[in-house]
Each structure stands twice: as C-alpha cells, then as structure tokens.
Amino acid sequence: MEQFFTQLTNGLAVGGIYALIALGYTMVYGVLKLINFAHGDLFTIGAYLGLTLLASLGLTGNVGTAGGIFFLVLMVMGLVGVIGILLDRAAYKPLRTSPRLSAVVSALGASIVFSNTIMLVYGPSPRVYPQGLLPTHVFYVFGLPVPIMRIIILATSLVLMIGLYLFIQKTRTGTAIRAAAIDQGAARLMGINVDRVIMLVFFIGPALGGAAGVMVGLHYGQINFTMGWIYGLKAFTAAILGGIGNIPGAMVGGLLLGVIESMGAAYISNAWKDAIAFFVLILILIIRPTGLLGERVAEKI
Amino acid sequence: MILDVRNLQVKYGNVKVLHGINLAVKPGEIVCVLGANGAGKSTTLNTICGLVRPSSGEILFDGKPIQRLTAFKIVEQKITQAPEGRRVFGTLTVQENLDLGAFTSKNRDRVQKSLKWIFELFPRLAERRSQLAGTLSGGEQQMLAIGRALMSNPRLLLLDEPSLGLAPVLARQIFKTIREINESGVTVILVEQNARIALKLAHRGYVMELGKIVMEDTASALLENPDVVQAYLGGAGA
Numbered sequence: 333m334e335q336f337f338t339q340l341t342n343g344l345a346v347g348g349i350y351a352l353i354a355l356g357y358t359m360v361y362g363v364l365k366l367i368n369f370a371h372g373d374l375f376t377i378g379a380y381l382g383l384t385l386l387a388s389l390g391l392t393g394n395v396g397t398a399g400g401i402f403f404l405v406l407m408v409m410g411l412v413g414v415i416g417i418l419l420d421r422a423a424y425k426p427l428r429t430s431p432r433l434s435a436v437v438s439a440l441g442a443s444i445v446f447s448n449t450i451m452l453v454y455g456p457s458p459r460v461y462p463q464g465l466l467p468t469h470v471f472y473v474f475g476l477p478v479p480i481m482r483i484i485i486l487a488t489s490l491v492l493m494i495g496l497y498l499f500i501q502k503t504r505t506g507t508a509i510r511a512a513a514i515d516q517g518a519a520r521l522m523g524i525n526v527d528r529v530i531m532l533v534f535f536i537g538p539a540l541g542g543a544a545g546v547m548v549g550l551h552y553g554q555i556n557f558t559m560g561w562i563y564g565l566k567a568f569t570a571a572i573l574g575g576i577g578n579i580p581g582a583m584v585g586g587l588l589l590g591v592i593e594s595m596g597a598a599y600i601s602n603a604w605k606d607a608i609a610f611f612v613l614i615l616i617l618i619i620r621p622t623g624l625l626g627e628r629v630a631e632k633i
Numbered sequence: 634m635i636l637d638v639r640n641l642q643v644k645y646g647n648v649k650v651l652h653g654i655n656l657a658v659k660p661g662e663i664v665c666v667l668g669a670n671g672a673g674k675s676t677t678l679n680t681i682c683g684l685v686r687p688s689s690g691e692i693l694f695d696g697k698p699i700q701r702l703t704a705f706k707i708v709e710q711k712i713t714q715a716p717e718g719r720r721v722f723g724t725l726t727v728q729e730n731l732d733l734g735a736f737t738s739k740n741r742d743r744v745q746k747s748l749k750w751i752f753e754l755f756p757r758l759a760e761r762r763s764q765l766a767g768t769l770s771g772g773e774q775q776m777l778a779i780g781r782a783l784m785s786n787p788r789l790l791l792l793d794e795p796s797l798g799l800a801p802v803l804a805r806q807i808f809k810t811i812r813e814i815n816e817s818g819v820t821v822i823l824v825e826q827n828a829r830i831a832l833k834l835a836h837r838g839y840v841m842e843l844g845k846i847v848m849e850d851t852a853s854a855l856l857e858n859p860d861v862v863q864a865y866l867g868g869a870g871a
Contacts, residue, residue: 517684518722521682522734
C-alpha cells in the first residue's frame with residue numbers, strides 16, 4: 333500500500349511535468365499543424381535558466397520557500413516564452429507558406445542549435461540544483477510520507493493547467509486561439525489577428541515547457557543538456573495519448589502517462605520504464621488513433 | 634459608391650486568376666456575381682476581404698483604398714464575409730461562433746442588439762445556441778455562417794454560395810432572409826451558382842468568365858439576356 337501510494341504521488345508529479353510539456357506540443361500543433369521538435373530543448377533551457385536564477389539570486393532566502401519557487405517559475409516562464417517567440421520568428425515564420433516538411437526540418441535544426449548552445453554555455457557534464465536552498469520537509473498523508481517538493485510540483489502544474497484551461501475556454505483571446513486552430517482562414521474573416529495568435533501560442537507553450545524544466549530540476553536535483561530529448565518524446569507521447577491538438581487531452585495524457593510509467597517501474601521493472609511508456613503509445617495508435625479525447629466532428633457538406 | 638474595385642489583378646504563383654476586374658457597388662444594393670466554377674468569383678471576394686493579396690489594382694471602400702489592409706483590419710472597416718462552404722467552427726458552440734463574429738466589436742450593447750436581431754432572423758440559432766456548430770444541419774450551418782458575419786454590424790456583407798448544398802425550400806428561405814438583411818440597410822455582394830434565384834433577389838449583376846467580367850447589367854435585364862439564359866439559366870425559356 334505504501335509503495336502504491338508513493339508511486340501514485342510520484343507518477344502524478346512526473347505526469348504533471350509531462351502534461352506541461354505536452355501542452356506546448358499540442359498548442360503549436362493545434363494552430364500550425366507543426367510538431368515543434370525544438371520544444372524539448374526549450375524545456376531544457378527552462379531547467380538551466382532555473383538553475384542560474386536559483387543559484388545567483390538566492391530567491392528562496394529573500395522571500396521564503398514557496399514565494400521563491402513561485403517567482404523562479406514565473407521568471408523562467410517569461411524568459412523561455414520569449415525564446416519561444418524568437419524561435420518561431422527565426423525558424424518557422426519564414427516557412428509558413430512552404431511545404432510542411434521544410435518546417436519540420438527547420439525544427440530539428442533548431443533543436444540541435446539549442447542543445448549545443450546549452451552545452452557550450454553550461455558545459456557537457458550534468459549540473460545539480462543546489463539542494464541546500466530547497467525544502468526537504470516530509471508530509472504525512474494518512475500516515476504515508478510525501479516529500480513537500482512533490483506536493484509543490486504537483487500543485488504548480490495543476491494551477492498552471494487549470495489557469496490555461498480557463499484562459500482557453502472562458503476568455504475572448506482563448507476562444508480566438510481555438511478558432512484559429514480550427515480554421516485559420518475563417519478566423520481571419522472574424523477579424524482575428526492570426527499572426528498574433530500564433531505568437532501567443534509560441535509564448536504560452538514554451539513558457540509552460542520552461543516551467544516543467546524548473547520542476548524537473550527541483551524534483552530530481554540533476555539536469556543535463558540532452559534531457560530535453562527523452563522528456564520531449566515522453567510528452568509528445570502524452571499529447572498523442574490525449575489526442576494531439578486537444579488541450580485537456582494533453583493534460584489527461586500527461587498525468588496518465590506519468591502514473592502508468594511509475595506503476596510500471598514499481599510493479600513490472602524499472603528498466604522497462606521507457607519501454608512501457610512507448611508501448612502505451614503504440615497501443616493508443618492501434619486502438620484509438622485520435623487519442624483519448626481527440627474528437628472528430630463530421631463536417632457537413 | 635460604397636465599394637469600387639478598379640482593374641484588380643490577382644496571381645496565384647505564376648498563374649494569373651483575375652485579369653483586371655472592375656466592379657462597383659452602390660450603398661443599399663444587392664449585387665450578384667455569376668459565373669462557372671473557376672471563373673474567379675470566390676477569389677474576388679477573398680481579395681476584397683484581404684485573404685488574398687492583389688498583384689495590382691485598387692479596392693476603394695467609401696473612397697479609401699483597402700487593398701493593402703490585412704484581413705482583420707478589413708473586418709474593422711465593417712466588411713464581412715460568409716465564406717463558401719460555411720466554414721463554421723465545428724467544435725465550438727453556436728453561441729461561441731456568434732461571439733467570434735463580434736470579435737472586433739468593442740461596444741457590448743451594440744453586440745447584444747446584433748445578437749437579438751440575428752436570433753429574430755434565424756430563430757433556429759437561438760434554440761441551438763449551446764449546441765456544437767458541427768452538429769447542425771447544412772441549412773442551420775449556413776444560417777450560422779451568415780449570422781456570424783452579421784455580428785460585427787457590417788455595412789457590406791459578402792455571401793459566397795449561400796445556397797450550396799441546400800434543399801430548394803431551405804435555399805429560398807435563406808434568400809428571403811438575405812432580402813430582409815438588405816432591407817435593414819446592409820449592402821450585399823452575392824456570389825451564386827443558382828443564377829435564377831440570385832438574379833431575382835439582386836438589383837444588378839455581373840457575369841465573370843475566366844477571371845474577367847464579361848457582362849454587367851441590371852438583374853432584370855440579365856434574366857432576359859439570351860446569352861445569360863443560355864449559359865446560366867439552363868437554356869431557352871427553362
């Protein structure tokens with residue numbers, strides 16, 4: 333029972349991280365029908381920027397633990413969001429009217445540029461988040477131990493996801509994003525500035541990915557410049573699992589994948605953790621190619 | 634003239650699709666544009682709306698050139714389009730579709746008034762306002778497409794094939810409503826394959842062939858013009 337509970341909370345924490353990254357894939361795919369292969373590296377940049385800010389500003393010392401993490405995540409989100417917009421400007425916008433494959437190649441190129449830049453700046457060996465600055469308190473829920481960092485991570489990702497969901501569903505701008513994802517031409521006819529929608533999507537997606545990067549640093553303590561690859565792949569799996577282009581789908585897919593993976597690691601084999609995740613991807617593609625929440629409303633002619 | 638299109642040329646890549654269109658619309662008119670598939674009717678509307686950039690020529694709205702404005706700026710000028718194939722946002726509700734139609738409108742009272750009017754024109758939409766647009770019938774989707782285009786209180790409404798794929802009785806109903814919309818002061822440009830019903834509704838008409846305007850006259854004259862009858866009204870006396 334204790335192991336199950338530990339794996340569940342751990343799976344939800346990791347799943348929340350997957351979900352945040354998956355949102356970036358799914359939002360960009362929704363509007364541009366492009367898989368942003370550089371997204372995993374934006375996540376890595378978030379982790380490294382988080383490390384730099386945490387170490388240099390001494391945030392947790394000045395405003396307390398919770399406040400420190402809050403400001404840290406917020407700053408990283410802003411920075412990575414801006415990098416996301418620049419990425420779009422440099423790598424994708426010039427190719428907007430080109431065949432889709434060109435943008436995919438450009439995305440792979442951008443990914444290589446990003447990961448190598450990180451390596452040049454921070455060095456090729458793994459870096460460690462300063463554990464002394466972070467809280468290590470352990471909560472007991474029904475007598476079962478839960479480290480406070482795990483709670484903070486899960487809470488942060490849930491708050492970000494709920495915030496995004498409300499923004500997309502309830503606001504005028506959110507509705508404009510949904511409209512542009514369905515039919516860009518028709519969205520233009522409504523008076524929506526689609527270029528601005530795309531820019532916004534390239535801010536929000538990377539910002540959430542950057543936040544996820546910080547949380548991986550806080551959760552595992554160690555980061556390296558290639559980690560964007562495997563996290564990106566897992567999050568991409570999560571996005572497909574939930575239905576690519578579908579925002580609640582990415583959230584559900586991420587949390588589900590995190591839990592499945594962590595249960596698999598505990599009860600089947602830790603070494604098979606990644607294989608289990610991709611096995612889920614294959615199953616979904618066979619049984620329900622549109623994903624769990626992927627819908628297709630027939631168009632009437 | 635509310636709209637004055639002068640020598641408009643459009644190219645898709647190297648292929649010229651509009652070879653110098655001249656078209657003028659007076660305030661309060663219904664002008665219909667007839668022509669076969671590929672004549673350039675939809676391209677003309679999309680160029681007026683800013684979705685397609687002209688390679689040369691001018692589009693004057695109230696005397697001001699608008700051919701360099703982006704699509705969302707043109708909506709702010711009070712020109713809207715109900716596009717071919719309706720293009721409603723299928724996974725959004727009817728209400729959300731209508732709200733998007735008012736995306737550029739700042740005045741909430743004005744938007745409420747438009748909404749009330751649209752629900753009077755199309756009571757069916759009021760009944761289905763919380764339903765997903767993709768689940769509506771073809772006729773209802775066309776009502777939604779027109780209603781959505783009216784939400785921003787346009788002065789010029791462009792309608793691209795509003796009867797496409799509709800049963801004749803539904804088409805007649807849509808055309809009756811278009812007349813009502815026009816009588817309330819909205820100028821209309823109507824692109825139609827269904828030439829007879831369009832000419833009966835319109836004040837004037839243009840005939841397009843292969844990217845050129847080949848004829849221009851009052852609607853009643855076009856209805857009796859033997860060439861038009863032969864080409865678009867299904868032969869003599871039909």
